[in-house]
Amino acid sequence: MIELDGITVAYGDNVIYDNFSFTFRPGVNVILGASGSGKTTLLKAICRLVDFGGKLTCSPVSAVFQEPCLSPVSALNNVAAVLKGREAKQKAMEILRLCRIEDKANERVAHLSGGERQRVALARAFAVDRPVLLMDEPFRSLDLGVRRKLYATLDELFDAFYKTVVLVTHDVDEAMLLADRIYLLSGRPASLQTVAEISMPRGERDEFAPEFVSLRKALQTALVKL
Secondary structure (H helix, E strand, O other): OEEEEEEEEEEOOEEEEEEEEEEEOOEEEEEEEOOOOOHHHHHHHHOOOOOOEEEEEEOOEEEEOOOOOOOOOEHHHHHHOOOOOOOHHHHHHHHHHHOOOHHHOOOEHHHOOHHHHHHHHHHHHHHOOOOEEEEEOOOOOOOHHHHHHHHHHHHHHHHHOOOEEEEEEOOHHHHHHHOOEEEEEEOOOOEEEEEEEOOOOHHHOOOOOHHHHHHHHHHHHHHHOO
């Protein structure tokens, strides 16, 4: 779990979080919120990339951001770099295969498409095999077709490497397709409100089924009111 106890984050007089306490349970926790609501700041606090007051209890973290943070080497070497031992490249290839990008293993990442680079970033994040995975709108710049293929990849990765995941997104459909539970971040100082828990397996979800149409309407209405 990730436990935040009395967290306070401020940029000068701009208080983002004030005595904020929350626990993220294992599974996929998706945060929706307006731009500037503090979503990325929350992830940075969990990564200890910003100064904060209060207490944070969190296992080691890996992260995937909007722009893949990759080294200018091959896809295989990017993943192997976070592994140890003589079998690092073999293990890296296995994870690239899970991410359906093994055919580009020897390509330098500069030669890959945006979707391919994001697959490499996912492979590297899961290769680290840390208990907590943070994802900051990792599919924001990708077209719909690429995003949907990556959702299917993520479903398999979540099953293979069960973690506590915190995913930030603006995309309501993305939240419904990937989340075990959805939270709405609002206010200043910010607070989190549980909006929905989804027990249906990710691979069986139909976003056009009546219950998901109703959930989409509720989420969109809540976002408009922020």
